[in-house]
Amino acid sequence: MIKLQDVSYVRLGTQDLEGATHFATDYLGLEVSERGKDTVYFKSDAREHTLCYFEGDPADHTAAVEIGSRDDLSSAAAQLEKLGHAVEIGTAEQAEARKVREFIAFKDPSGNRIELVWRPAHGGQRYHGVRDAGITGFSHIGLCTTDAPRDEAFWTQVCNARVSDRIGDAPLLRIDEVHHTIALFPSSKPGIQHINHQVESGDDVMRSFNFLNDRQVRMVFGPGRHPTSSAKFLYFEGPDGMVFEYSSGVRSIADELLYRERQFPFEPKGFCQWGAKPDVPEFRK
Ligand SMILES: [Fe+2]
Numbered sequence: 001m002i003k004l005q006d007v008s009y010v011r012l013g014t015q016d017l018e019g020a021t022h023f024a025t026d027y028l029g030l031e032v033s034e035r036g037k038d039t040v041y042f043k044s045d046a047r048e049h050t051l052c053y054f055e056g057d058p059a060d061h062t063a064a065v066e067i068g069s070r071d072d073l074s075s076a077a078a079q080l081e082k083l084g085h086a087v088e089i090g091t092a093e094q095a096e097a098r099k100v101r102e103f104i105a106f107k108d109p110s111g112n113r114i115e116l117v118w119r120p121a122h123g124g125q126r127y128h129g130v131r132d133a134g135i136t137g138f139s140h141i142g143l144c145t146t147d148a149p150r151d152e153a154f155w156t157q158v159c160n161a162r163v164s165d166r167i168g169d170a171p172l173l174r175i176d177e178v179h180h181t182i183a184l185f186p187s188s189k190p191g192i193q194h195i196n197h198q199v200e201s202g203d204d205v206m207r208s209f210n211f212l213n214d215r216q217v218r219m220v221f222g223p224g225r226h227p228t229s230s231a232k233f234l235y236f237e238g239p240d241g242m243v244f245e246y247s248s249g250v251r252s253i254a255d256e257l258l259y260r261e262r263q264f265p266f267e268p269k270g271f272c273q274w275g276a277k278p279d280v281p282e283f284r285k
Pocket of ligand 1: 140142194196245
């Protein structure tokens with residue numbers, strides 16, 4: 001069993017690093033933690049970085065998940081290889097570029113590139129955004145799946161994720177008490193489907209709605225409230241069509257024994273209890 005601890009960072013290729021940096025800072029509200037020749041790293045919480053944009057193919061997405069020990073990392077590599085996944089062992093140089101001590105990379109059954117990382121760096125300084133978006137941290141990712149039941153089995157049987165709820169066949173998966181850290185949404189291709197940052201309050205969600213709307217950022221869903229996690233949310237489009245989400249008030253599942261997963265319909269009311277309709281292809285039939 002691969003013991004996932006938390007999402008650590010995402011890496012996204014872009015042909016317009018300056019444009020992506022402008023969006024990530026001035027609009028999304030992240031802070032540049034480091035600039036390289038063709039990479040920019042962003043902070044959203046106490047960690048050294050939680051997002052990295054690099055000059056490259058905009059379809060090149062990586063999601064990284066933290067692993068607790070070197071032993072867990074090597075047993076994960078062995079287990080993945082046994083299951084037929086090609087496992088890449090990160091070089092020292094690659095690990096440095098990711099600000100982690102060691103990592104391995106593989107593709108999940110849909111072809112999403114996943115990095116399992118050990119000892120990701122924490123920053124010595126607090127995060128403070130360029131604008132006050134109220135961000136409290138990078139929190140979860142949506143991943144595209146080309147076969148939701150197959151990928152649910154991978155994340156819950158090969159890894160330690162548990163299903164919190166399902167919207168249609170789309171499972172919302174938790175790896176700690178947070179309602180979901182990884183969510184799988186049916187699609188025809190792999191990739192990161194959305195990137196979530198938590199904000200302090202529902203007021204922050206609404207403030208950002210007005211702030212981003214005034215600047216012609218395309219809103220794709222919300223403001224609304226998820227009936228699954230109970231979080232208030234806003235989804236909007238960033239560089240290269242990537243969907244970003246702010247949410248606040250995500251449910252915490254403290255007592256595993258008392259919790260039972262629930263089934264929600266794969267229609268707008270399964271995604272929003274306030275009546276918002278998603279303009280996100282993976283949230284629509
Ligand atoms: Fe989300």
